[in-house]
Amino acid sequence: MAITVVGSVAFDTIETPAGRRERCLGGAATYFSLAASYFTDVRVIAVVGEDFGRRQEAVFQERKIDTRGIEHMAGKSFFWEGSYLENLNEAKTHITDLNVFAAFEPKIPDVYRDSEFLFLANIDPILQRRVREAMPDVKLVAGDTMNYWIKDHRPALLEILKELDILLINDTETKMIAGNNNLVQAARAVMALGPKELVVKHGEYGATLFGEEAKTFRAPAMPLEEVVDPTGAGDSFAGGFFGYLASQPEQSPAAYRRAMFYGSVMGSFACERFGTERLQKLTREEIDERFNLFRELTHLA
Amino acid sequence: MAITVVGSVAFDTIETPAGRRERCLGGAATYFSLAASYFTDVRVIAVVGEDFGRRQEAVFQERKIDTRGIEHMAGKSFFWEGSYLENLNEAKTHITDLNVFAAFEPKIPDVYRDSEFLFLANIDPILQRRVREAMPDVKLVAGDTMNYWIKDHRPALLEILKELDILLINDTETKMIAGNNNLVQAARAVMALGPKELVVKHGEYGATLFGEEAKTFRAPAMPLEEVVDPTGAGDSFAGGFFGYLASQPEQSPAAYRRAMFYGSVMGSFACERFGTERLQKLTREEIDERFNLFRELTHLA
Numbered sequence: 001m002a003i004t005v006v007g008s009v010a011f012d013t014i015e016t017p018a019g020r021r022e023r024c025l026g027g028a029a030t031y032f033s034l035a036a037s038y039f040t041d042v043r044v045i046a047v048v049g050e051d052f053g054r055r056q057e058a059v060f061q062e063r064k065i066d067t068r069g070i071e072h073m074a075g076k077s078f079f080w081e082g083s084y085l086e087n088l089n090e091a092k093t094h095i096t097d098l099n100v101f102a103a104f105e106p107k108i109p110d111v112y113r114d115s116e117f118l119f120l121a122n123i124d125p126i127l128q129r130r131v132r133e134a135m136p137d138v139k140l141v142a143g144d145t146m147n148y149w150i151k152d153h154r155p156a157l158l159e160i161l162k163e164l165d166i167l168l169i170n171d172t173e174t175k176m177i178a179g180n181n182n183l184v185q186a187a188r189a190v191m192a193l194g195p196k197e198l199v200v201k202h203g204e205y206g207a208t209l210f211g212e213e214a215k216t217f218r219a220p221a222m223p224l225e226e227v228v229d230p231t232g233a234g235d236s237f238a239g240g241f242f243g244y245l246a247s248q249p250e251q252s253p254a255a256y257r258r259a260m261f262y263g264s265v266m267g268s269f270a271c272e273r274f275g276t277e278r279l280q281k282l283t284r285e286e287i288d289e290r291f292n293l294f295r296e297l298t299h300l301a
Numbered sequence: 302m303a304i305t306v307v308g309s310v311a312f313d314t315i316e317t318p319a320g321r322r323e324r325c326l327g328g329a330a331t332y333f334s335l336a337a338s339y340f341t342d343v344r345v346i347a348v349v350g351e352d353f354g355r356r357q358e359a360v361f362q363e364r365k366i367d368t369r370g371i372e373h374m375a376g377k378s379f380f381w382e383g384s385y386l387e388n389l390n391e392a393k394t395h396i397t398d399l400n401v402f403a404a405f406e407p408k409i410p411d412v413y414r415d416s417e418f419l420f421l422a423n424i425d426p427i428l429q430r431r432v433r434e435a436m437p438d439v440k441l442v443a444g445d446t447m448n449y450w451i452k453d454h455r456p457a458l459l460e461i462l463k464e465l466d467i468l469l470i471n472d473t474e475t476k477m478i479a480g481n482n483n484l485v486q487a488a489r490a491v492m493a494l495g496p497k498e499l500v501v502k503h504g505e506y507g508a509t510l511f512g513e514e515a516k517t518f519r520a521p522a523m524p525l526e527e528v529v530d531p532t533g534a535g536d537s538f539a540g541g542f543f544g545y546l547a548s549q550p551e552q553s554p555a556a557y558r559r560a561m562f563y564g565s566v567m568g569s570f571a572c573e574r575f576g577t578e579r580l581q582k583l584t585r586e587e588i589d590e591r592f593n594l595f596r597e598l599t600h601l602a
Contacts, residue, residue: 017482088482181318181389183505184526204484205506208524218521218598223509225485257601297519298599300558 001139001246003036004112005029006045006131007121007235008101009052009070010078014274015085018228024275025056027078028121028144031232034279035239035266036119037063038287039247043112045069045131049076049100059280068109073100088227089203106131113137117246120164121235122146125156132163140251142166142242144235150176158193167195168238174200183208197256199241199263201234209260215253219260220298222268222290229274233267236279240266258291265290302440302547305413306333307346307432308422308536309402310353310371311379315575316386319529325576326357328379329422329445332533335580336540336567337420338364339588340548344413346370346432350377350401360581369410374401389528390504407432414438418547421465422536423447426457433464441552443467443543445536451477459494468496469539475501484509498557500542500564502535510561516554520561521599523569523591530575534568537580541567559592566591 007029013022033042043066048056052072060067081095106127118135120128120143132141143164149157150173157177161167167190171183177193178186183200187210191198197211204227206220241263248255265287272278308330314323334343344367349357353373361368382396407428419436421429421444433442444465450458451474458478462468468491472484478494479487484501488511492499498512505528507521542564549556566588573579 182525182527184524187524202506205503206519210524216524216598218507218524220519220521220599223485223488223517223519224483226483254602261601295601297517298521300562300596300600301555 001116002041002043002114003117003119003242003246004043004045004069004108004115004135004138005032005036005119005121006106006128007032007119007123008078009044009046009048010080010101011051012079012231012275013081013095014229014231015083016088016227016229017085018226019274021229021274023079025059026080026232026275028232028235030059030276031235031270031279032119032121032239033060033065034063034276035236035270036243036246037065038266038282038284039240039243039262042066042243043069043109043115045106045108045112047071047073047100047104049073052077059276062280066112069107069112071107073103075100077101082231084230088230091231108134116140117142117242119143119238119242120160121238125149125153125160129156129160129163132160140165140245142168142238144168144238145173147173147176161190161194164195166197166199166242168199168201168234168241170201170203170234174198199260201237203233206264207237207260209256211256217257217260219264220294221264222294222297224268224271227271230271231275233270236270237263237267240264261291261294262287264294302417303342303344303415304337304418304420304543304547305344305346305370305409305416305436305439306330306337306420306422307407307428308333308420308424309379310345310347310349311381311402312352313532313576314380314382314396315530315532316384317389317528317530318386319527320575322530322575324380326360327381327533327576329533329536331360331577332536332571332580333420333422333540334361334366335364335577336537336571337544337547338366339567339583339585340541340544340563343367343544344370344410344416346407346409346413348372348374348401348405350374353378360577363581367413370408370413372408374404376401378402383532385531389531392532409435417441418443418543420444420539420543421461422539426450426454426461430457430461430464433461441466441546443469443539445469445539446474448474448477462491462495465496467498467500467543469500469502469535469542471502471504471535475499500561502538504531504534507565508538508561510557512557518558518561520565521595522565523595523598525569525572528572531572532576534571537571538564538568541565562592562595563588565595
């Protein structure tokens with residue numbers, strides 16, 4: 001079943017201990033949709049500038065991702081520059097230029113309206129809510145957010161949380177929303193605000209699913225020999241997770257558990273090369289091979 | 302098969318968000334032996350002062366732990382005071398009084414000499430080596446260490462690492478020994494120094510086993526509703542891990558995996574009460590119940 005995703009499509013300049021790349025294709029919606037595209041049809045809603053050309057468009061096309069919802073505006077695309085020189089687990093932001101993204105008004109193509117799954121990547125919660133309201137018939141809505149919205153846009157964030165079936169955030173964001181330093185208590189408090197399932201991402205230590213449907217479940221991350229670039233790992237996790245769920249006839253507790261594994265799998269691939277390089281050229285066989293590796297890594301027998 | 306453990310038996314004053322306790326029974330050898338005692342016979346080598354009386358002795362007796370190797374000296378026992386007010390994952394040390402521990406010369410009772418398993422808890426690597434050499438017939442030797450020995454006693458540490466079958470340390474210690482910030486690369490570098498199996502403890506995120514015998518394996522930690530006191534969780538992990546291994550007829554890869562789970566189980570119990578309180582009063586049924594919970598928490602189906 002098709003997923004519509006709304007979020008950023010951007011250019012990133014990234015520096016890590018493995019090197020530096022100028023103006024890679026990036027953005028949450030990009031990572032999400034590439035990762036999800038290995039499981040199901042994906043449709044993107046975003047805004048880009050004149051610097052987004054055929055080469056960038058081709059990255060989506062090759063993965064058969066529907067880009068009719070990517071609006072082209074005069075000006076430049078969202079640009080981010082950051083580094084991970086001291087700590088691979090946390091980006092240091094040097095530049096954030098919103099550019100055309102500052103005026104983003106998500107427009108939903110009519111051909112997207114039969115999507116049964118909706119992913120609201122990390123954007124202004126007011127926009128997340130607008131998209132959600134414009135697509136009242138979706139079957140399952142998942143979303144992400146970040147510290148900026150949690151701290152300074154709490155009322156709008158609380159509104160969209162009510163609308164989410166699944167929220168995917170990290171440890172710090174969970175504790176920040178709840179104002180509670182114990183992860184289990186914080187998770188429960190966040191779920192009381194709306195999301196029926198909460199996926200807390202722990203970076204290199206995997207992720208935990210807290211839920212109504214599924215019992216608490218912890219998926220590992222891959223211990224990686226080399227983390228080339230962690231940018232987009234969380235969005236790739238979300239894409240693998242939600243993409244797999246959308247591909248299943250039933251979103252059963254067992255499907256949620258496998259989805260957690262596919263999330264970890266896609267997050268681990270994302271880290272192996274700069275930007276979206278690795279996510280562009282995977283095969284379903286490689287993905288399932290790594291899924292099996294994750295099973296071996298965590299299962300007793 | 303019996304385990305001999307050498308390490309500290311101490312008094313701890315602990316402050317956490319859950320409260321404060323004065324002079325609890327503590328020390329690495331105490332936590333280790335209590336945790337291991339649910340799986341196999343445990344014999345302790347340590348030194349205590351005149352403040353270690355019948356009440357403390359009884360804690361070991363009730364778990365049928367052999368204390369004939371605990372030497373009693375004039376003076377006070379090792380005393381540690383620390384708090385976890387800001388961060389439950391890292392103790393802030395306020396006081397470390399070595400007291401009688403400063404003159405510790407491990408003496409091995411003859412009745413301990415047929416032990417087939419030896420655990421060298423975190424003490425001076427010179428003493429670890431002396432004990433290891435005095436027990437040449439043990440079948441499996443595991444050990445722990447800490448930043449202090451890694452930084453300031455490297456030559457002695459390198460000597461004992463050569464003698465270890467299994468080393469149990471945390472992420473920071475692994476990276477510090479290897480001088481490498483990537484966990485997988487660091488783990489490999491540490492294993493090149495001697496240990497055939499390396500268990501890296503990730504605190505609230507579980508632990509990873511890197512090994513010759515066993516393939517890489519990641520055990521979760523329990524997401525705990527309330528962490529009352531994390532003191533001794535790592536030593537309790539080691540006790541559960543090594544105790545379970547020693548209880549098995551064969552130390553197969555599958556046994557190592559289950560041992561990782563039992564390590565996590567005992568570590569999680571340790572955090573639920575101050576000091577050794579929770580570890581003193583468990584049943585094997587409670588332990589296996591939690592083991593099964595861990596399996597549910599991590600297994601796909």
